[in-house]
Amino acid sequence: xxxxxxxxxxxxxxxxxxxxxxxxxxxxxxxxxxxxxxxxxxxxxxxxxxxxxxxxxxxxxxxxxxxxxxxxxxxxxxxxxxxxxxxxxxxxxxxxxxxxxxxxxxxxxxxxxxxxxxxxxxxxxxxxxxxxxxxxxxxxxxxxxxxxxxxxxxxxxxxxxxxxxxxxxxxxxxxxxxxxxxxxxxxxxxxxxxxxxxxxxxxxxxxxxxxxxxxxxxxxxxxxxxxxxxxxxxxxxxxxxxxxxxxxxxxxxxxxxxxxxxxxxxxxxxxxxxxxxxxxxxxxx
Numbered sequence: 001x002x003x004x005x006x007x008x009x010x011x012x013x014x015x016x017x018x019x020x021x022x023x024x025x026x027x028x029x030x031x032x033x034x035x036x037x038x039x040x041x042x043x044x045x046x047x048x049x050x051x052x053x054x055x056x057x058x059x060x061x062x063x064x065x066x067x068x069x070x071x072x073x074x075x076x077x078x079x080x081x082x083x084x085x086x087x088x089x090x091x092x093x094x095x096x097x098x099x100x101x102x103x104x105x106x107x108x109x110x111x112x113x114x115x116x117x118x119x120x121x122x123x124x125x126x127x128x129x130x131x132x133x134x135x136x137x138x139x140x141x142x143x144x145x146x147x148x149x150x151x152x153x154x155x156x157x158x159x160x161x162x163x164x165x166x167x168x169x170x171x172x173x174x175x176x177x178x179x180x181x182x183x184x185x186x187x188x189x190x191x192x193x194x195x196x197x198x199x200x201x202x203x204x205x206x207x208x209x210x211x212x213x214x215x216x217x218x219x220x221x222x223x224x225x226x227x228x229x230x231x232x233x234x235x236x237x238x239x240x241x242x243x244x245x246x247x248x249x250x251x252x253x254x255x256x257x258x259x260x261x262x263x264x265x266x267x268x269x270x271x272x273x274x275x276x277x278x279x280x281x282x283x284x285x
């Protein structure tokens with residue numbers, strides 16, 4: 001007796017099944033990722049007495065008392081200003097210095113280029129904690145402690161960004177530069193008017209990631225600044241937590257306010273972020 005083979009599912013049905021499974025997995029991961037954020041927002045909007053109630057309740061009574069007390073009892077607006085100045089300053093200087101160094105390594109032939117590039121890339125493997133003492137002594141010797149420059153300058157050295165930009169510059173067609181060089185363009189003009197306009201995707205990626213890392217940096221601003229008027233958001237939030245004790249609503253309200261600029265930036269620039277990552281291949285670096 002001959003067995004009748006089972007009918008095979010059409011390729012389109014299989015593809016739809018895989019798409020549905022992928023959508024379910026993505027939704028579950030997104031829910032797991034959003035749960036802490038929703039918990040923080042829910043806690044920040046609760047009355048203080050409800051934050052420790054057992055059993056735990058979600059989305060009960062709403063109040064903005066925690067946010068009002070955070071603004072009234074702390075220098076949050078000043079910390080926002082300090083974080084903005086430091087993050088923007090570091091981002092601009094990283095884009096300028098890292099792109100110039102990457103362009104030099106990519107387009108300039110000189111003796112020892114490979115060795116020097118290897119030394120720069122080796123900086124990626126150096127933990128930041130190892131450099132704390134020499135950097136602090138350097139800032140102290142220059143008289144920059146308790147200034148914006150003490151927080152900005154040590155964060156400008158970004159070997160990872162030099163590597164990313166150099167790899168992108170290596171893939172740019174050299175014919176455009178050769179044509180501009182025939183017309184009498186100088187190396188600086190080639191860099192500024194030819195290479196940089198073609199590098200907007202990678203520059204956007206480097207700028208966004210640098211801004212986020214600088215905004216969230218706690219360790220170095222905590223060491224370089226002791227003046228309360230110069231504290232950044234992460235350092236200021238640490239003082240809030242220590243002074244508030246177990247007032248969870250105010251702690252969560254300050255944390256939500258501290259992360260709000262990054263969330264807003266992602267909402268407005270999500271297309272640029274996704275496009276820059278796709279064009280530069282940062283997901284695989």
